Amino acid sequence: xxxxxxxxxxxxxxxxxxxxxxxxxxxxxxxxxxxxxxxxxxxxxxxxxxxxxxxxxxxxxxxxxxxxxxxxxxxxxxxxxxxxxxxxxxxxxxxxxxxxxxxxxxxxxxxxxxxxxxxxxxxxxxxxxxxxxxxxxxxxxxxxxxxxxxxxxxxxxxxxxxxxxxxxxxxxxxxxxxxxxxxxxxxxxxxxxxxxxxxxxxxxxxxxxxxxxxxxxxxxxxxxxxxxxxxxxxxxxxxxxxxxxxxxxxxxxxxxxxxxxxxxxxxxxxxxxxxxxxxxxxxxxxxxxxxxxxxxxxxxxxxxxxxxxxxxxxxxxxxxxxxxxxxxxxxxxxxxxxxxxxxxxxxxxxxxxxxxxxxxxxxxxxxxxxxxxxxxxxxxxxxxxxxxxxxxxxxxxxxxxxxxxx
Numbered sequence: 001x002x003x004x005x006x007x008x009x010x011x012x013x014x015x016x017x018x019x020x021x022x023x024x025x026x027x028x029x030x031x032x033x034x035x036x037x038x039x040x041x042x043x044x045x046x047x048x049x050x051x052x053x054x055x056x057x058x059x060x061x062x063x064x065x066x067x068x069x070x071x072x073x074x075x076x077x078x079x080x081x082x083x084x085x086x087x088x089x090x091x092x093x094x095x096x097x098x099x100x101x102x103x104x105x106x107x108x109x110x111x112x113x114x115x116x117x118x119x120x121x122x123x124x125x126x127x128x129x130x131x132x133x134x135x136x137x138x139x140x141x142x143x144x145x146x147x148x149x150x151x152x153x154x155x156x157x158x159x160x161x162x163x164x165x166x167x168x169x170x171x172x173x174x175x176x177x178x179x180x181x182x183x184x185x186x187x188x189x190x191x192x193x194x195x196x197x198x199x200x201x202x203x204x205x206x207x208x209x210x211x212x213x214x215x216x217x218x219x220x221x222x223x224x225x226x227x228x229x230x231x232x233x234x235x236x237x238x239x240x241x242x243x244x245x246x247x248x249x250x251x252x253x254x255x256x257x258x259x260x261x262x263x264x265x266x267x268x269x270x271x272x273x274x275x276x277x278x279x280x281x282x283x284x285x286x287x288x289x290x291x292x293x294x295x296x297x298x299x300x301x302x303x304x305x306x307x308x309x310x311x312x313x314x315x316x317x318x319x320x321x322x323x324x325x326x327x328x329x330x331x332x333x334x335x336x337x338x339x340x341x342x343x344x345x346x347x348x349x350x351x352x353x354x355x356x357x358x359x360x361x362x363x364x365x366x367x368x369x370x371x372x373x374x375x376x377x378x379x380x381x382x383x384x385x386x387x388x389x390x391x392x393x394x395x396x397x398x399x400x401x402x403x404x405x406x
Contacts (some may be wrong), residue, residue, distance in 0.1 A: 044358035077179075117319050288375050
């Protein structure tokens with residue numbers, strides 16, 4: 001009987017997991033204003049809970065990546081989906097900053113680490129031929145972008161119709177669909193990949209840790225996390241402060257998600273045709289330039305939506321390119337583990353972007369300093385990718401070993 005967990009099925013199911021995982025997460029910015037008003041919090045309280053979420057996701061990612069590489073991505077994704085749903089269920093009854101930090105922060109952060117990029121991309125990277133990996137990762141990322149386009153209007157409609165507490169409960173039920181989808185990522189032991197050499201996980205981590213390019217990828221990805229987390233969490237509130245209605249924030253984030261569908265696929269395609277580090281450098285430079293123009297002119301619906309289109313084209317495109325570089329340089333055997341460490345840098349940036357956005361706004365009454373910092377980090381990231389040595393570290397002429405993959 002033909003196994004049903006074909007590469008195409010893994011790509012589609014993995015992409016749908018990202019659709020739910022990322023789509024629900026991208027909608028959290030819609031809850032900032034109603035939750036802070038309901039409980040009398042400052043924006044820093046809500047922002048800090050989401051900052052904990054980003055940091056928990058990052059800190060847990062190397063561990064969940066190791067577990068996925070050792071025991072299979074399916075088990076990790078099932079556990080992550082359950083934790084994600086539980087965190088959403090507890091958010092409506094989190095009436096203090098501490099409680100919100102445990103539900104929206106810790107539990108959802110752990111859920112994200114089990115259902116996010118490192119787990120899904122690792123499974124896909126080991127199922128798909130190396131020459132097709134960049135395009136396959138771009139396809140899965142495009143499906144993840146679909147989540148932002150679909151889930152934002154979905155969440156906005158739930159809030160408008162049922163109120164934000166009931167909307168979070170319904171989001172929890174929706175996110176639980178990740179659990180059956182994870183069946184496609186279960187390790188059957190029936191597929192093998194021929195690799196240039198086999199090494200232990202500890203050896204792979206040590207090799208990467210001693211590589212200058214590995215740390216440059218970490219630093220560049222930190223800037224990405226800062227930019228995305230800041231805008232996802234604070235753009236709706238920023239637009240409210242400028243006098244635009246609440247629908248403007250939802251629309252802008254939805255446009256980002258819509259533009260990111262072709263954008264992520266295009267980035268994956270370009271990564272297969274050109275050197276990935278140069279494509280990444282160009283993406284960060286484009287983000288910085290677009291942000292300069294956006295804050296230099298009056299904020300209007302038209303300028304906001306145009307900015308959202310440009311940002312959407314580069315939004316998650318950095319992820320398949322960064323993951324592809326990790327696999328290209330260090331091999332696919334421990335892709336989830338090594339990408340998990342690189343993704344930690346992304347989430348450290350995410351922690352800073354979410355928390356500093358709330359802190360600086362409460363301290364100054366403005367997001368201006370955050371926009372300027374986002375621009376500076378974009379320029380820095382564009383420069384940091386240029387000197388990366390993207391040649392494969394493993395000698396391709398060494399004896400080949402068949403490795404079982406999930």
